[in-house]
Amino acid sequence: MKELLLGNDAVARGLYEAGVAIVSSYPGTPSTEITECAAKYPEIYAEWAPNEKVAMEVAIGSAIGGRRAFCGMKHVGLNVAADPLFTVSYSGINAGLVIGVADDPGMHSSQNEQDSRHYAASAKVPMLEPADSADACAFTKAAYEISEQFDTPVLLRMSTRISHSQSLVELSEREEQPLREYVKNPAKYVMMPAFAKAKHVVVEERTRRLTDFAETTSLNQIFWNDTKIGVIAAGSTYQYAREVLGDRASYLKLGMIHPLPVQLIRDFAAKVETLYVIEELDDVIETHCRKIGVNVIGKELFPWIGEFSQKLIEEKLFGPRKIPYAYPEAIPNRPPVLCAGCPHRGLFFVLHQLKVTVSGDIGCYTLGASAPLSAMDTTICMGASVSGLHGFNMARGGDSAAHSVAVIGDSTFIHSGITGLINIAYNQGTSTVIILDNSITGMTGHQQNPTTGYTLKGDPTAKVSLEKLCAAVGINRVRVVDPYNLAETRKAIEEELAVDEPSVIISRRPCALLKYVKHKAPLKIVTDNCRGCKACLRLGCPAISVIDGKAVIDNTQCVGCGLCADLCKFQAITAEEESK
Amino acid sequence: MNKNVMIVGVGGQGSLLASKLLGHVVMQAGYDVKVSEVHGMSQRGGSVVTYVKYSDEKVWSPVINEGEADIIISFELLEAARWVSFLKEGGTLVVNNQEIAPMPVITGTAAYPEDIAGKLRSSGVNLKLVDALALALEAGSAKATNVVLMGAVANAMDFPEEMWQKAIDECVPQKFLELNRKAFALGRGRRA
Numbered sequence: 001m002k003e004l005l006l007g008n009d010a011v012a013r014g015l016y017e018a019g020v021a022i023v024s025s026y027p028g029t030p031s032t033e034i035t036e037c038a039a040k041y042p043e044i045y046a047e048w049a050p051n052e053k054v055a056m057e058v059a060i061g062s063a064i065g066g067r068r069a070f071c072g073m074k075h076v077g078l079n080v081a082a083d084p085l086f087t088v089s090y091s092g093i094n095a096g097l098v099i100g101v102a103d104d105p106g107m108h109s110s111q112n113e114q115d116s117r118h119y120a121a122s123a124k125v126p127m128l129e130p131a132d133s134a135d136a137c138a139f140t141k142a143a144y145e146i147s148e149q150f151d152t153p154v155l156l157r158m159s160t161r162i163s164h165s166q167s168l169v170e171l172s173e174r175e176e177q178p179l180r181e182y183v184k185n186p187a188k189y190v191m192m193p194a195f196a197k198a199k200h201v202v203v204e205e206r207t208r209r210l211t212d213f214a215e216t217t218s219l220n221q222i223f224w225n226d227t228k229i230g231v232i233a234a235g236s237t238y239q240y241a242r243e244v245l246g247d248r249a250s251y252l253k254l255g256m257i258h259p260l261p262v263q264l265i266r267d268f269a270a271k272v273e274t275l276y277v278i279e280e281l282d283d284v285i286e287t288h289c290r291k292i293g294v295n296v297i298g299k300e301l302f303p304w305i306g307e308f309s310q311k312l313i314e315e316k317l318f319g320p321r322k323i324p325y326a327y328p329e330a331i332p333n334r335p336p337v338l339c340a341g342c343p344h345r346g347l348f349f350v351l352h353q354l355k356v357t358v359s360g361d362i363g364c365y366t367l368g369a370s371a372p373l374s375a376m377d378t379t380i381c382m383g384a385s386v387s388g389l390h391g392f393n394m395a396r397g398g399d400s401a402a403h404s405v406a407v408i409g410d411s412t413f414i415h416s417g418i419t420g421l422i423n424i425a426y427n428q429g430t431s432t433v434i435i436l437d438n439s440i441t442g443m444t445g446h447q448q449n450p451t452t453g454y455t456l457k458g459d460p461t462a463k464v465s466l467e468k469l470c471a472a473v474g475i476n477r478v479r480v481v482d483p484y485n486l487a488e489t490r491k492a493i494e495e496e497l498a499v500d501e502p503s504v505i506i507s508r509r510p511c512a513l514l515k516y517v518k519h520k521a522p523l524k525i526v527t528d529n530c531r532g533c534k535a536c537l538r539l540g541c542p543a544i545s546v547i548d549g550k551a552v553i554d555n556t557q558c559v560g561c562g563l564c565a566d567l568c569k570f571q572a573i574t575a576e577e578e579s580k
Numbered sequence: 581m582n583k584n585v586m587i588v589g590v591g592g593q594g595s596l597l598a599s600k601l602l603g604h605v606v607m608q609a610g611y612d613v614k615v616s617e618v619h620g621m622s623q624r625g626g627s628v629v630t631y632v633k634y635s636d637e638k639v640w641s642p643v644i645n646e647g648e649a650d651i652i653i654s655f656e657l658l659e660a661a662r663w664v665s666f667l668k669e670g671g672t673l674v675v676n677n678q679e680i681a682p683m684p685v686i687t688g689t690a691a692y693p694e695d696i697a698g699k700l701r702s703s704g705v706n707l708k709l710v711d712a713l714a715l716a717l718e719a720g721s722a723k724a725t726n727v728v729l730m731g732a733v734a735n736a737m738d739f740p741e742e743m744w745q746k747a748i749d750e751c752v753p754q755k756f757l758e759l760n761r762k763a764f765a766l767g768r769g770r771r772a
Contacts, residue, residue, distance in 0.1 A: 004603050004613060029619055108618065132614070132642075165642035166603060166615040236642070244642035310713040311645035323646045324669040325703050334658070334682035336591065336626035367624065372687045445619065537686055542625050546679040554680065556713070556722045557592075565606035 005169045007162040010133035011100060012037035013169060014140025018096075018179035021067035024058035026415065027444040028074030029109040030163040031102035035072050036264065036447070039456050043174060048447055048456045051382070052077035052414040056084045056099065063153075064098035064189060066180035068144055072100035075116050080416070082119065085153070087191050089123045090199040090473045092151035094179045096144035102158040105280045106307030109160075109443070111362065111379065113305070115281035116290040120155050120258035124203050126210050126220060127155040127258040129235045133167040139255060143220060150206055150213075157257065159280070161236040161307065167406075211259045219255030222268060226250065231271025232265065232285055232296070236308070237278045244317070245257060245311040260288045269294045276301070280308050338367050340543035341512035341519065341559035343438055346483035347407070349539055349563070350490045351375040356497070357404035359389035361412050364442040364511075368407070372540045376407070383408070384417030390420065390429045401430040402497050408433065411441035411449040414464065418473070424502050425474035432496045432503050435466055436483075439510040446514065470504040477503035484509060486566055512559055520560025521575065525551050529572035536573065582635040584644045585733075588663045589655025590680050591618075591628045597751060598653065599630040601730050604747035606634040617640040624681075627659055633765035645759050649747060653733050655725065656680050656744065657696045672736050674706050676712040676729055715766040724763035727752075730769020739766075 005013060006180075011034045015023065015174045023046040025035040038045035049055035055071040061071035073081060073523035078101045085099065101119070104110040120127035128143055130136040136158070143154040187195050214220060229249035231241045252268045254260065269275050277286040277298040302308070302318050315321060338345050348368035351358055352375040360376035361384065362364060369376035376390060385406040393401040408417045413435050424431050441447040448454040453463035470478045477499060481492045491508065496503040510517050522543075532549040543557035544564055551564075551572065565573040587595045599615050606613045611634040618628045631644045646665045653674045654660035659676040663753060675697065679731060684690035693699070700707050710732045716725040727748070734744050744764065752760045 004607055004615070006617075033618075133675070161616065161642060164617050164619055166613075166617075167639070167642070168607075168612065233738040239640045239642065285657075309643055309645050310641045312674045321645075321647060325705055327664050327696075328699055328703065329693055330690075331658065331662050331686045332682050332692065334590065334625075336624040337683050337685075339592070339624060364624065370683065371689070372683075375710075397763050410750050442622075474763070540683060540687065542683065542686070545686045 001171050002168045003171055004166050005133045006033055006139070006164065006166050007130070007133050007136045007158060008033035008164070009037040009154065010136035010169050011140050011158070012041070013171065014137040014320070015070050015432060016041045017137070017172050017174050018144045019175045020044060020070050020144070022059065022062035023047070023071065024055040024062075024069075025072040026052045026055050026077055027441055027447040028077045028102070029444055030160040031072045031074045031077070031100060031158065032444045032447065033163070034100055035456070038070070046456055048449060052081040053083060056081040059097060059099070060084055060088050060093075060416045063093040063095050064182065066095050066182050066549065067141075068096045068097050068177050070100065073102070074110065075101060075103045075114050076110065076112065077101070078116055078119055078380070082123075085119065085125070086123045088153050089125045090191055090196055090203055091189050092202075093147060093153060094182060095177065096154040098140065098143040098147060099153055099158055100156045100158060102160070102163050103281070104160050105133055106160065111381065113281060115284065116155070116157055117257055117282070117284045120157075121284070124207055125149070125153050125155055125258070126256065127157050128255055129157045130162055130255070131166070131235050131238045131253065132162065134168045135255065136162065137169050139219065146213075150210060151470040152206060155258075157235070159235055192390065194491055205281060207259055211262065214256050214259055214261040215264050219258055220261060220264060221253045221255070223251040223253065228274065230268060230275040231278055232268070232289070233278045234285070235280075237280055239524045240280050240310040240313050241310055244314045256473055257285070257540065260285065262292050265289060265294055266308070269296075276458060278308070278313060295340070316565060336367060337370065337371060337540060337542050338364065339512055340440045340541055340557040343483045343507070343509035343562040344368060344436055344540055345373070345432065345511065345541065346486055346563055347436060347489060348373040348375040349506045350486060350493060351405065351407075353490070354493060357392070359385045359404065359406040361385035361406070361408040361417070363409040365407060365409055365410055365436050370540070372538055382412050383420055386417045386420030386433050387423055389431045389433070389534065390424045390427070393429065393431050401432070404431070405493065405497070406431065406433045408435055409442065410437040410439065410451045410466065410523035411447070413466070414450050418469065421475065421504070422473045429502055430500055432505065434493070434505045436509055437506050437508040440514060442511050445513070466506050473503050475502055477501060478506070479503075480506045480508050482509055483507045484561055484563065486563065512561070520562075522555040522558035523553055523560055523562070523565055523573050523575060525553055526572050526574055529569055529570045531572070533570075535567050535569065539563055539567065581641070582633070583651075584668070585632040586644055586649045586652045586663065586666055587630040587632070587655070588652060588659045589628060590659065591624055591626050593655040594723065595630050595655060598726045598730050599632055600751045601727070601744070601747045602632050604750055605743045606632070608743045608745070608746060609739060611635060612637065612639045612644040614639045625660060628629045629663065638648055651736060653729055653735065655729065658682065658692065660700060661693060661696050664703070664705060667705065671706065672708065673700065674708045674710060674729065674733050674736060677709050677723065678713050678725075702763065710767065712767065716763055718764055719763035720759045724759055727760045727763040728767035731764040734768055756765070
């Protein structure tokens with residue numbers, strides 16, 4: 001039976017069919033749906049871990065314990081999990097272990113555009129790269145075979161376009177895997193120097209054997225057509241090239257991108273006249289070709305930056321395309337914004353008013369950096385708001401800590417903000433940290449986390465108390481505010497900035513998009529009272545605008561949060577029932 | 581035969597359900613199909629685009645580029661202007677006659693263009709303007725705007741009615757079935 005599946009759902013299907021028993025991940029666009037979908041199979045135990053390092057260690061433990069295991073993450077998540085990756089490469093596994101990593105060329109929803117293929121090379125583990133959903137399912141299963149055959153973790157590289165495109169997948173039955181015997185074996189699993197030295201020899205030998213495997217595996221495929229042009233590509237770029245060139249070119253489609261084959265590439269190159277390597281981001285395949293003496297056209301023609309497309313490839317090869325229709329005037333941008341009713345809006349409005357330096361973090365609330373709130377100074381990575389603010393204040397000294405705050409979401413705080421907070425308390429900092437607790441992991445599409453009280457499977461569970469956690473690490477001043485209450489929020493921030501000790505403010509209100517959050521009726525404009533002063537527009541709410549000098553509320557978006565009414569000095573914005 | 585259909589709009593308008601409906605219809609008709617979606621940050625009130633491509637041969641790239649779309653369904657007027665360059669010569673643009681101000685317009689750093697529909701028509705575009713929000717409200721909820729538009733699009737495509745009905749049955753939760761069937765019929769131009 002064929003089904004139309006998202007690339008990520010096809011990976012989950014592959015996990016199911018491969019008899020995988022354990023999945024532990026941290027959400028991150030574009031990888032999130034793999035784990036959400038895997039959780040729907042009752043045969044798979046699936047969990048959200050507090051961060052990618054924990055997730056990978058859980059999966060490693062499961063694989064050593066004898067069950068096929070998986071962990072999934074976005075590209076930057078692999079930076080967090082790199083520590084266990086490099087050493088599980090040495091120890092190897094017992095049951096199969098596959099690590100899904102999703103890159104984001106074009107940075108649709110990421111803070112950088114790093115190329116995860118380098119991790120495969122530097123950690124010396126094989127990496128597969130599917131080119132559609134059918135590949136995603138099949139390669140996931142193949143990855144477990146490779147993992148167990150070569151005693152190695154296997155990286156499965158996805159990208160936004162493969163993860164978030166649906167295509168047809170032929171479904172198969174699940175093949176249950178028996179629990180493998182666990183045998184105590186320190187020389188294999190205890191990576192202290194004496195044992196690790198021996199294992200490094202094994203790793204190098206394994207890479208040699210995997211290179212032989214790459215020469216013959218059906219994961220790498222040649223499609224012969226006209227031989228004037230040859231194309232080497234993997235993943236989505238293979239699809240783009242095939243769409244542009246059709247039968248005018250022959251293709252070497254690489255499904256296994258580490259280690260890369262040598263003879264297969266030399267043989268393919270020998271039979272085509274002009275050979276292109278088309279790859280997004282870095283020149284990984286191209287560098288390999290040059291190293292083995294194969295001359296190719298690569299990055300001198302195709303960009304290092306951004307996502308490719310059939311149009312890009314066509315224009316690089318054949319020149320500009322004619323576009324039939326063009327809109328005759330400038331079109332305003334439509335950047336993403338905090339949703340109407342977003343609890344973060346009130347907090348960022350106050351921070352904007354207070355003109356403090358804001359050390360930011362990764363989540364929906366990064367949108368607080370955009371105009372008109374413009375209330376963010378830095379965003380680097382998960383957790384850096386808290387630790388970075390401490391460094392900023394230590395460097396600047398004086399009263400820097402009285403004019404700066406860190407903002408971090410509930411899930412991000414658990415991921416890696418807590419260690420920064422321990423650092424502040426331990427090292428006698430005086431910084432103020434604001435935890436934006438909206439009771440969910442928001443940006444990635446509403447995942448549970450240790451502060452929400454529910455597991456990935458939806459079962460009630462232990463709930464981290466942020467108040468007690470912060471107190472336990474040595475923060476004496478912890479208080480909770482409702483960001484819909486602007487006056488209370490402002491007072492709390494001013495007071496905590498003024499004290500000469502570290503403090504935590506928990507800005508607490510559930511995400512307005514959560515199903516259980518009841519919305520009030522849309523607010524109404526009392527047109528006669530509106531002076532068109534635009535004070536309400538300073539909130540940057542997408543549901544309110546000024547048309548012909550009067551404020552207008554979009555009924556389809558407004559959830560009645562009341563912030564705009566709070567700002568209006570002329571009682572021009574009112575709740576519906578009052579205006580009747 | 582290859583067909584490229586784009587669904588564009590503002591994050592949160594329900595374009596994922598629209599593309600799901602079309603995907604289910606195309607599947608029933610036995611075509612190869614790819615659907616490409618936007619998840620994550622861009623969804624938060626930003627400009628969003630979904631690509632649906634189907635063919636009686638194989639579909640390669642999951643995305644649609646400038647000059648390639650047979651049909652563009654726009655959930656909002658400004659987004660129709662933004663994406664019109666993706667339309668193929670002679671393609672059809674189905675547009676919801678609704679304006680949603682983007683943040684630069686709200687903050688006053690840009691103006692919302694006037695008479696977008698008129699300007700698109702003068703550019704020679706085959707434009708079908710639909711009052712989808714009003715029809716959705718008539719069906720019972722503004723949330724059904726997406727399905728009204730799919731009803732309007734169904735008129736520009738060759739798939740039989742029963743395929744659309746089956747797709748609606750498969751994609752819409754039971755309790756919203758009646759609402760969405762009505763919304764689809766109104767989009768098609770039929771009154772109950």
